Amino acid sequence: MASTPENSALSSGLAALKQKDYQNAIAHLEEVCQLELDLSRVERAQIGLVTAYAQVGDREKAIAIAQTLTHSRNPRSATWANKTLEKLSQAATPQKTADVTGFVPMASPLAKPSFSLKRQPKTESAALTAEHLSTQQPETETRLQLDSSPPPSSEPPVTRKPSELSQQNRQWHQAGRAQRWGNLPQNISLVGSPQLLWGLQIATAIALFWWMRFTFRYGGPKINDLLLRLPLVNPLGFLYQDPTQLFLAILVILAVGLPWIVTGLLKFFYESQPLPLETLSAYSPDAVRTLQRYCRQRRLALPQLQLLPNPAPLIFTYGHLPKTACIVVSQGLLEQLGEEEIAAIYATQLGQIVHWDFAVMSWGVLLLQIPYLLYLQASIWSEKTSDRFEHPFLINLIQGLGATLASLMYGIYWILQFPLLWLSRWRLFYSDAEAVAITGHPNALIRALLKIAMGVADTVAEDNSARPKGDKSTRWLLESFNFLLPVGYKQALLFSAQTSDRTFEELLAWDLRNPYRRWLVALKGHPLLGDRLSRLTHYARFWRLEPELDLPSPPRPFRWTQTNLQQWATTTTQQLLHNAQAWPLLPSAIAYGCLGGLALRGFLWVVGKISYELYIWQLVWLSQDKLGYLFAACWLICFGVYLLVRINSYFPEVTATNAKTERDVLKLQLSERSLPPQSTPIRLVGKLTGRRGIGNALAQDLTIQSPAGPIKLHHYPLLGPLAYFGSGFPQPGAWIGQTVTVTGWLRRGATPWIDVEQIRTRNNRTARNYQPIWLTLMAFAVVAWAAYLIWTTPAT
Secondary structure: OOOOHHHHHHHHHHHHHHHHOOOHHHHHHHHHHHHHHHHHHHHHHHHHHHHHHHHHHHHHHHHHHHHHOOOOHHHHHHHHHHHHHHHHHOOOOOOOOOOOOOOOOOOOOOOOOOOOOOOOOOHHHHHHHHHHHHOOOOOOOOOOOOOOOOOOOOOOOOOOOOHHHHHHOOOOOOOOOOOOOOOOOHHHHOOHHHHHHHHHHHHHHHHHHHHHHHHHHHHHHHHHHHHHHOOOOOOOHHHHHHOOOOHHHHHHHHHHHHHHHHHHHHHHHHOOOOOOOHHHHHHHHHHHHHHHHHHHHOOOOOOOOEEEEOOOEEEEOOOOOOOHOEEEEHHHHHHHHHHHHHHHHHHHHHHHHHOOOHHHHHHHHHHHHHHHHHHHHHHHHHHHHHOOOHHHHHHHHHHHHHHHHHHHHHHHHOOHHHHHHHHHHHHHHHHHHHHHHHHHHHHHHHHHHHHHHHHHHHHHHHHOOOOOHHHOOHHHHHHHHHHHHHOOOOOHHHHOHHHHOOOOHOOHHHHHHHHOOOHHHOOOOOOOHHHHHHHHHHHHHOOOOOOOOOOOOOOOOOOHHHHHHHHHHHHHHHHHHHHHHOOOHHHHHHHHHHHHHHHHHHHHHHHHHHEEEEEEEEHHHHHHHOHHHHHHHHHHHHHEEEEEHHHHHHOOOOOOOOOHHHHHHHOOOOOOOOOOOOOEEEEEEEEEOOOOHHHHOOOOOOOEEOOOEEEEOOOOOOHHHHHHOOOOOHHHHHHOOOOOEEEEEEEEHHHOOEEEEEEEEOOOOOOEEEEEHHHHHHHHHHHHHHHHHHHHHOOO
C-alpha cells in the first residue's frame, strides 16, 4: 500500500533523528504532529521530538512535549514520558553527545527497530521506548474518531485560572465517549430533515424583512408624533416615507459586508483578537484536531478563530459563507471548560456552519446591532455630556433626551427580535446533533453546556462596576449577541453557585415535565436547556454510553397519522382554552381577546342576520363590517374586560404574613408545576445588579443577588425615561451594587422572574412598580377605543 505523506514525513523524521540530523528531524516530525490523524503515529513523532529537542539543547520544548505525553491513554507512552521528564529535569545541561531520553529511532514506522546491545546498552527507559514503538500498530479509524490525549505544543501547558465554577463543588461523572460512531439516524436525532432547517431559514429571512418594514411603516409616524411633543427636537422626515427600498439596500449591504463589519464591531467594542491554533491547542488539542479533520473531510476552509478577553464562557459563529465563517470564543470559556468539552462546543459551531444557519442568524444579529449600538451610544453620550454642566436644568434636559432616545432604540431592538426566535431555537437542536456525530461524545457536550450556564450565571451575578472595560461590557455582549450564544444568559441564572447543592436533574425538572413548557418558551431565543440535555442523554444511550445525567428520554418525533392529529388538536385546544392557568397575564389576555372577540363578532353577525329577516333595520348593520371595525372592537372589548377581571388575582396583596422568603424561593423555582399565574408573594433581601444609569432607564436589566441565587426583576417605572427630565424620581439603575429589599410576586416560566411591587434601599429610598396601574389604564383605553370604533362603523 502506498504510504501517505504523513507516513513519509514520519519515516524521514525518524531517519534524520537516527543520523543525528536533529533540525531536519524536528521539521518532519512537527509536520506529522500537525497533519497526522492516527494517534499512534503522532505519539511516535512526539517521542522523537522530545529526543531531538533535548539533543539540540531546547529542554523547555522537550519538557513541554513530554508533559503532553504523560496524559496519553497508552500507559507505556505515559510511563516513558514520566521517566524522561525526571531525566530532563535532573540534567544540568543538555548533552548533545549522549541520548538523554534513551530513545532509539526506527528506520520505518511499520518495521520493528533493530537495536545493538553492544553499541548502546538498553536502559530501562530505552527498553520501554523500543518495546513501545515496536508494538504500536495503526489503529482502525472511524468517522471523525478523536482521542483526548494532547498533541504536541511548543508552549508550556496552560495553567487554568480558578473560577467561580470551582466553588460550586459539582461532582461530574466524567462519562466517556463512544468508541465507534457515525451520523445519527433521523429517528434518533429527533431534529427532522435538513430541508426543514433550510425552509425555516428562508422563512426567517423573509419574515425579518417584512416585520422590519411593517414596524417602521406604521411606527415611524408615531415616533414623529412623540418627537413633536419634546422640546428642541424636530420630527424626522424620512419616517413619513415608504421604507421598502431603504431597507432592501441596508439588508443587502449588511449581507455583503457581514464578516468584516462584525469583526470590526467586536474589535472596537469588545477588544477581540485573532486566536492562533497553537494557543487553542494549549487549551484543547481535541478542538484543533476536530476543526482540522472535519474541515478536511467536508472540504471546508478552516474557520477564522477569534478570542474575546471576557470572563464569561462564550462562543458563537458569524459570517455569510462557510469560507468567511469565524468562530469567536472567550477567555472565560477556555479557562472554565475541559479539553473534551471545548472540542464538543467547537463541534456545535461546525454544525452551524455546515447547515448554513449561522449565515441567516448572524445577518439578523448584525441588523439588531444598529438599534442596539444607537441605544448604547445615546446612553453613554448623555451621561458624559451631562457631567460637563452644573446647572440642574441642563443636566436634566440632556439626560432626559438621552434616556428617551436610548429607550426608543432599545424598544426597536426588542421588537425586531421576534422573527428570529423560531430559527434561533431550532437550529441549536441541529447543531447539537451534528456535534455529537462529529465527536461521538454527547457527555462532553452536556458538561460543556452546563459549565457555560454556570459560568454565565456567576458572571452576571457579579457587580462589574469596578472592573476593567472588557468586563464592564459583558452584559452588553451577552444581550446584543444573545441569539448566537449556545446558552441564553437569562436561562443560565438558575445554575448559579447558590444552587450548587441541588442536582442538575432537580434544576432541570421544570424543563422536562411542565405540561405548558412548549407554550412558555415560544417568545424565547433559546430552547429549554433541559430539552437539549435530554436529547443528548438520548444520544448517549443510543451508543450504549453511561450518560452524564439521568434524564428521561425526549418524546418521539411527531408522526402525521389521524390518531396523532386528533390527539394533538384536542390537547392544543384544551391548553388554549385554559391558558389563563398557565400563561402570563398579557399573552393570556391577547389569546382570550382573539377567541372571545371571534365568538362575540360571530354572535353579533347572527343578530344582524336575524334582524334583517325580521325587518329590524336598526340592527342590520351588525352583520355588515366591510372595514373590519366591528371585529377589531370585539377583540379590544374582550381584551380589556379580561385584563380588568384578572388583574387583582394576578397581583394579590403582599403582606408580612403571606410573603415567602429566600428559604422558599428555590423550592418554588424548581417545582415542575409552577406557572406564571401562580402569583407567589415574596420578600427578598440581596444585592441589586445590572446596568447603571441611563442605559437602564426602562429598568430592563435588574437582577437581585440573594441567598437563593440571582433572579431577574421585572420593574415598570411610572414615567420610564421621562423621569430623567426632572429630579427626585427614584431610579433603580442608580442603586446597582447596593443591598436592597425586593417585594413582589415570584413567577416561573421558561425562566424564573419576580414582578416587583417595590424596591427599597437601606436608607429607605423606594421605587414602586406601576405595572398594575399601567395595565388598568390600558384596559380602559382599549375599551374606550372599541367604543369609538363601534360608533364610527358605517351603518351600511
